[in-house]
Amino acid sequence: MKQKIIYAIFTLISVISYGQVDLKMKPDKTDYNGNEIVNLTIILQLNGDNLVQQSKIMLPDLSKFNMIGNGSYSQSFVEAGANSSEDQFVKQYVTRIALEPKQKGKIKIGSVLVNINNKIYKTEPFNIFIRDVEKKTASNISNDVYLNMEIEDKEVYQDQPTIAVLRVYSKNMDHLRKVKNIKLPNQENINVHPVSLKRSEIDPNGYANMASQVLAVFMVFPNESGYVEVPAVSASVNTFANKNSIISNKVKLNVKKLPEGSPESFKNAVGNFKVDVFHNSKEKIEVQKPFNVTVKVSGEGNLADLSLPKIEDSPFYEVFAPKISSFVRPGKTGMKGEILAKYVVIPKKAGDFVVKTESFSFFDPRNKEYTDLGEKKMAITAFSHDEVLESKSTVEKVNEYTNTFLETVDSPVLKTTSFKVKEKSKLNWNVFFINVGLFLSLIIMYFGFKNWQKKRFIVKEKSVGKDLGSVAETEAEIRESLKTDVSDYFAYLENLKASGDYSKFFQTFDELDHEVRSQYFQSSKQDFVVFLERDKGRSVAEQYQELQQKIQIEKYSPLTSEDSIANILTDVVKLYSLISK
Template sequence: MTQRIIYAIFTFLSVISYGQVKLTMKPDKTDYSGREVVNLTITLELNGDNLVQQSKLMLPDLSKFNMIGSGSFNQGVRDAETNTAIDEYVTRIALEPKQKGKIRIGSVLVTVNNKIYKTEPFDIFIRDIEKKPIANVSNDVYLNMEIDDREVYQDQPTVAVLRVYSKNIDNFRKVKNIKLPEQENINVHPVNLKRSEIDPSGYGNMASQILAVFMVFPNEAGYVEVPAVSASVNTFSNKSKIASNKVKLNVKKLPEGSPESFKNAVGNFKVDVFHSSKEKVEVKKPVNVTVKVSGEGNLADLNLPKIEESPDYDVFAPKITTRLSPGLTGLKGEVLAKYILIPKKAGDLIVKTEPFAYFNPAAKEYVNLGQEKLDLTSFSHDEVLEARSTVEKVNDYTNTLLETVDSPVLKTTSFKVKEKSKFNWNVLLVNISILIVLFLAYLVFRNWQKNRDIIKEKPTSKPLGSVAETEQEIRESLKTDITDYFAYLENLKISGDYQKFFETFEEMDQEVRSQYFQSSKEDFKVFLERHNGRSVAESYQELLQKIQIEKYSPLTSEDSINDLLKDIVKLYSLISK
């Protein structure tokens, strides 16, 4: 009887466990401080052969977090005692909180055999982020580095935006010497370092301005932390350093199955090899061969395909030139590797590049371009000479002469002529004419050297003019180049040296008054009223008053100095006509 009861209990337990679904979501802890990462683990366990997962895991609302990484794996086993299959699916999510305080994380949903299962919601607590004082200025200045796309492939770029925040707009011009992050596992390339317009509706009732936009290329997989961007805040009293936040990236590893020719090219590219010169290739003479990689991606950092070595020629290290500009998915343009080859024998030559492959993140596949080939035909020195026509030989002799003759009158190397495949009498006549002109010019130059000390001009006395003419000549000699002062004042305005700005204005005003023989500002005002009219004199008086007000104002803004400079340029341009 006892054995029957035990058998019935085991049978009942097996029926209960058959077809069981277990769905859970747990955080690594419930209390976080600062910018700690919240790690969530979601586990789905299907215990039974007849269980079918009909939908993907539906995550709760995570808008209060930045998702910086995710990953999943599954494993399946079979229970030997019950002979049932157990499938376990585990998903891990890494989140960065956007706000402090208590945050509720909702349920995860999944549909199995037409039935919806969900987890229980729970709360986590984010403690206040301790902000250290960044800059010793009247109103603090903060830097913030923003990266929207934080999940990229290895060597795939993501765009970073650097913003400055402050309650005092005047502090923006004090932020200088921006230093972009540097680290071995990332490559950083600037996109735009021009400042944007000031946005008055920034975060936390603070105005903001974009200082820089740059691309970050992570060159290793895993969690990569982009270092902070630093800058300096220059004030009249001190100079302090500020730093932005750090940003974590989830860098995905490139898929397996890459070709042997793949190195680190990520994007969309094309490879060409060419020989641009039209001259014949000669044995033991250098030949320029260019390998061009064009497209969009990590062009600035990829390993270029090299020219393969061959017993038919010698190849030397290339000179790399780049023509790049920012694109939507990386840097676009072209990279040129200019090689020098020296053929060892006459005949047909085949120049090959190394095989080249790249990973296209848009299509998520590898593209193998293979090798590029360039066919060349090299000639011996005797074959090159025999192929030349009579006029080409004359041109060659003329060019040699023009290179060796050192003429003090003409730059003879500019008259060199190129080889022509057809006989051209005009070229021959031009070469002969050049030689004759050079010889005549040399004779004229020697004759001028002999006679330059003999011929002397007798100075003529300058007639005396009237008093008015004499005064006009003196005034012209004392006339100040007013545009130099305008340019200097503009530079002082941009640099923010307002004290020097007012000193330079006083110096300019004194120079202009001296030009018109007026020692004081009152006399100069009377002079302007008599010669330029009352309106000009009144404008001069009003400008002096504005100068005094701004000079001794406790707070001088860039806009007021800009308006003042416009009035100065307008008035003094009219006076100095």
């Protein structure tokens, strides 16, 4: 009998330990001055992998407070037991709420509720004591957030860059993430180019014990000398109630005038540059036929804003306005990379002539001197049409005629352009006879096909003996037929966000996720992660996992804001557009 009782007790203990729910809420203290913030921490811990949260955490009545901040995060870990068979999987959800009291005296904070496996769990209520509360008007969150533009090097030459750093400061770290829509300065006497718009980590020990964060780094190029004032940077602070604007300080620069003695060809290039001129055509240049000439300026400095050297006019050729291509990125002393100006040039006369650019010079602020690169020249020989024909061998003429014919009669049945041949510098009789035979065969096939089309004009075309293709091709066709129109889901999710129906928002997201997984024949999210890592890359798989975790946190968070839903929707559109390509 004793053994049965002991066995029953151990069985009951094992059942209790297998699935446990620990829900608690606690304040940072119980006695507050009137100007202090009440910080509540809610912790939900699920011990065991058989527990399912079926509702959000339901908060008590907090109408005696102003809510000024909230945040949630989750973590999972394995709690080791006496041996490996007793290890337990633990999920922990933590929510922090910052409250501003509206009245003094003893205030009772009720229970927090949550539904786990069809059972309601709740915390014990408790009391806190608030001393005198100062009567004040509704506070504006923007008054607690400050923008500061920092420029260390305030003395530069004209068109020489200086680095500006934009920081945001606030006593409440939660306010930092609400700063959005940063607008960099825009003024005629400066050129501004962003270096980085990625936010840095939050520094909790900034100026005057305020938390700070770098919002943007950008380059300022003053294009006139004297005292130049960099205008303020503006941003917006988005809250639940309204949207406020904040602006930074202004910074005055002492812009030095460039030294005298500049070359006549100097315009506004400041930095270190190189100029090249070339053309990529391997064929002979023919009179009255266009060819491309590219002028490339490379280096580092005010590359994105400088005046490019042009191709000079000449009685030997006609030149047209260029197409500009820019490949520029931030460097240490300015914008670096290269800018290509692609010109169309048409020779007017046969013979030798020179294509040349305007003279180009720049000022190097490191050496404090001008460098004149002069003109860049390129020798060209233009041939008449007869000379071009005479210079071609018999094989080249046949190849040219064959290629022209293939381009002209390209048909949907036989992709004849794939038979085009390249020019050969030496006579190859094998290639010659193959081309002639191919040419005659194609003529016979072409007229045969046309005759067949006339006979079958009324009869519908049937696909006889169609190649079934490989397994991968068949799977791709099936996937294309099952492809989900994610744009419809995006529009519906946007409407649900705007209407505030967040429960329907998460339900629709689950439907979208299921449809996309079905498109790739993946039933579970774990299998889909493996598929994404193999087919789309590890970064896409990690983004998918992060988004799923973010969805779960927000789905069961007691407080859901429009900003957080908007951020989730942005991530959903970006990720699922990439996955469903």
